[in-house]
Amino acid sequence: MSTIPITTRGAELLKEELHRLKHVERPAVVQAIAEARAQGDLSENAEYDAAKDKQGFIEGRIAEIEGKLSAAQIINPADLDAGGRVVFGSTVEMEIEATGDVVTYQIVGDDEADLKKGLISISSPIARALIGKEAGDVASVQAPGGVRNYEIIEVRYV
Numbered sequence: 001m002s003t004i005p006i007t008t009r010g011a012e013l014l015k016e017e018l019h020r021l022k023h024v025e026r027p028a029v030v031q032a033i034a035e036a037r038a039q040g041d042l043s044e045n046a047e048y049d050a051a052k053d054k055q056g057f058i059e060g061r062i063a064e065i066e067g068k069l070s071a072a073q074i075i076n077p078a079d080l081d082a083g084g085r086v087v088f089g090s091t092v093e094m095e096i097e098a099t100g101d102v103v104t105y106q107i108v109g110d111d112e113a114d115l116k117k118g119l120i121s122i123s124s125p126i127a128r129a130l131i132g133k134e135a136g137d138v139a140s141v142q143a144p145g146g147v148r149n150y151e152i153i154e155v156r157y158v
Contacts (some may be wrong), residue, residue: 003073005088005122010112011074018065021058029055068111077106080157086130088122091156097138097149126150
């Protein structure tokens with residue numbers, strides 16, 4: 001199995017979710033199943049069915065998170081020294097050449113991506129175009145509306 005890059009912040013968020021699922025959600029659903037079972041006939045018990053469905057979801061998510069964490073290559077962006085090049089975990093400030101707007105993105109793992117927070121996935125077209133570039137370089141990205149050019153202003157490792 002190949003490793004999955006993830007930032008230290010992303011790994012901590014997954015660990016917190018795993019802890020919550022194992023120590024809060026799982027016991028609550030087990031209690032709900034026990035209460036539904038106590039009501040008698042399980043064949044027409046909607047609460048029992050709902051609790052069993054939720055239990056299946058929780059167990060599946062626990063397995064998924066544990067798998068991701070076991071295959072994770074945790075990267076602390078602050079420890080990077082890529083000589084000013086864009087790499088996984090770096091924060092890139094750039095100007096959209098067509099509009100002059102300045103945007104800032106951090107390149108993160110697939111599970112951490114959230115465009116509203118300025119976090120883009122390593123597998124996104126923008127991130128793939130940025131990897132290996134330096135301040136002053138222009139990255140061209142094929143977007144649905146055509147090619148967009150981004151001039152890299154600054155690369156930070158925070």
